[in-house]
Amino acid sequence: MTLTGNWTYPTAIRFGAGRIKELPAACAEAGITRPLLVTDRGLAELPVTAAALDILEASGLGRGLFAEVDPNPNERNLTAGIEAFRAGGHDGVVAFGGGSGLDLGKMVAFMSGQTRPVWDFEDIGDWWTRADADAIAPIVAVPTTAGTGSEVGRASVITNAKTHEKKIIFHPRVLPRVVICDPELTIGMPRAITAGTGLDAFAHCVEAFSSPHYHPMSQGIALEGMRLVKEYLPRAYADGTDIEARAHMMSAAMMGSTAFQKGLGAIHAMSHPIGAVFNAHHGTTNAICMPAVLEFNADSIRERFDMAAAYLGIEGGFDGFRAFVQALNDQMGIPRTLSEVGADPARIDELAAMAIEDPSCGGNPVALTVEDFKVLFRRCM
Numbered sequence: 001m002t003l004t005g006n007w008t009y010p011t012a013i014r015f016g017a018g019r020i021k022e023l024p025a026a027c028a029e030a031g032i033t034r035p036l037l038v039t040d041r042g043l044a045e046l047p048v049t050a051a052a053l054d055i056l057e058a059s060g061l062g063r064g065l066f067a068e069v070d071p072n073p074n075e076r077n078l079t080a081g082i083e084a085f086r087a088g089g090h091d092g093v094v095a096f097g098g099g100s101g102l103d104l105g106k107m108v109a110f111m112s113g114q115t116r117p118v119w120d121f122e123d124i125g126d127w128w129t130r131a132d133a134d135a136i137a138p139i140v141a142v143p144t145t146a147g148t149g150s151e152v153g154r155a156s157v158i159t160n161a162k163t164h165e166k167k168i169i170f171h172p173r174v175l176p177r178v179v180i181c182d183p184e185l186t187i188g189m190p191r192a193i194t195a196g197t198g199l200d201a202f203a204h205c206v207e208a209f210s211s212p213h214y215h216p217m218s219q220g221i222a223l224e225g226m227r228l229v230k231e232y233l234p235r236a237y238a239d240g241t242d243i244e245a246r247a248h249m250m251s252a253a254m255m256g257s258t259a260f261q262k263g264l265g266a267i268h269a270m271s272h273p274i275g276a277v278f279n280a281h282h283g284t285t286n287a288i289c290m291p292a293v294l295e296f297n298a299d300s301i302r303e304r305f306d307m308a309a310a311y312l313g314i315e316g317g318f319d320g321f322r323a324f325v326q327a328l329n330d331q332m333g334i335p336r337t338l339s340e341v342g343a344d345p346a347r348i349d350e351l352a353a354m355a356i357e358d359p360s361c362g363g364n365p366v367a368l369t370v371e372d373f374k375v376l377f378r379r380c381m
Contacts, residue, residue, distance in 0.1 A: 003183070003247040010152050010258055015181040015250070017243055020052060020142065023094070023180060024059035030138040030177040032092030036064040036085050038105030039097040040071070048144060048185055052096060064088050066108070069097075072275050072282075073104040074161040075118060081108040085137075092138040095176065098197065099148030099282065102141055103156035106174050109137040110156075123155055123170035123359055131171050141176035144185045146236075146249035147197025147283050149204065149257025151179045159276045166272040168359055181254070183246040191237055195332035198233040198249055200283030202226060203267050203290055204256030206325075209308060210301045211263030211363040218262035225255035227312055230328075237332055263363020266293045266355075270376060273354035280341040287334045288341070292379045294322045296372070300365040338380045345381040348374055 004016030012029065014022055027035055035056060043049050044067035057063045066084040069077050085093070085108050095105025111118055113135025120130055141151035150156065155170040189197070205225035208218055228248045235245035270293070271285040294301070298318065306317035314320045335341055343351075352373035355361070361368050 003244065011175050011179060012177065013152070013179045013181060013254070017182060017184045017247070019180055020182045020185060021055060023052060023055050023140070023142070024061060026140045026178040026180055027061060027092065027094070030092060030140050032138050032140065034062055034064065034088070034090050035092050035094045035140070036066055036088060036090040036108070037094040037096050038066045038069065038081060038108055039101040040069040041067050043067070043097045043101060043144065046188070048188065049096065052094070052142065056094070064090055069100050069104045071100050072159045072166070072279055073100050074159040076161050077104055078107050078111060078118060078158065082112050085112045090137075092140070095139055095141045095151070096144065098143070098145035099150050102143060102148065102150035103158065105141070106139055106150070106176070107156045107158060107169060109139045110169070110171060110174050112137050118158060118169055119160070119167060121169050121171060123168040128171045133171070133173055136171065136173045139174070139176040141179045142185070143181060143250065143253065145189060145193060145197040146186055146246065146253040147200040149201065149253040149255070151176060151181070152254045153257050157272070164276045165354060166276045181250045183243055183250050186246045186250065187241055187243070189240060191240065192333065194237050194240065195334060196281045196283035196287070197253070198229060198236065198283070199287035199329070199332060199334065201249070201253040201256040202229040202233070203283070203286035204260045204264070205229070205252070206290065206294075207265045207267055207363065208256070208259035208262045209304065210265055210297060210365050212300070212365045213263050213363065215262040218259045221255045222259035222262070223308055223311060225252045225259060226308065228252035228255070230312055233328070234331060264360035265364035266296065266361070266368060266373070266376060268360035269355040269358035269364070269368070270351070270373065270380070272358050272360065273351045274338055274343050277347070277351065278342040278344070280343065284334060284341060285338065287329050287332070288336070288338055289376070289380050291322060291326045291329070292376055294325065296376060297365050338377070343381065348377045348381070351377055
């Protein structure tokens, strides 16, 4: 099988090794003539970013770069990015990198023409209609990890630097117009990042599959996404140059993001405050929380995961699936507790209060209370 394709679901996607060279064509398709490439600080120093900027510059598109992006991007990063966008006379964004670069890049394009504060567009009810849709700059997304799937998402997660809360900012036009998925860009990912991002994609699929909402398309995508992670994440982790494994993981990441339109749940509701307060890696905290949340939801999801386990070739139904999740975490070097990634057990009450307010709660198969979250955080600490 040739792992190359041009897809139009959920947006225009150019998938395949070496396709970063099509970045100028993607910008033209999106109507961008002076792009600002937005990425995180660490990635900005790597050859993969220099190569992308060289491609843009050689095509007469300039070499605009903004890289003041934290691992959990916040409104301060956003303000600086908007200033850079306007000062450079840019007319579009190339969102480049992992979840932080992609999320912040999308928000720079979204907010560059708005007059209201970003928090006015939180994913609550119809708040997205407050935005001036005509003022949203076009976006080309280029993922360099295989995890968040933000390249095919209509929202970004931005941390409020004052309150340490993660907020989901949504608008349909935040969906990038063109995506370039080139698995060669992920070859240099360290093993820890391969593991954390890959398990983030897995968590998206698991929670979407667990959600009680009706969305059969999402259910099917989530199931196949889980299979791809099960088959190919261990290969990518063991050999970072395995281009077939890297390609399938990039697909799994997009599938997870597409699938969770059906809903997320307690895994993400817990992970968001941990990341916001303690600056922990999102995919890693998702992985740590996953076994406990699966057990908490067991009575409501057992039957569907009995079926999923059979499809995935896992013996023992739901119980076998949960055991597989813990074994996969262990194989990937994921810590068993949140304390090991810097979370403070003394702050469980505060974390539970933040988790119950997270919009991800709405997709959990079991109704959640603050006391439920306290129990779950204790189990994960």
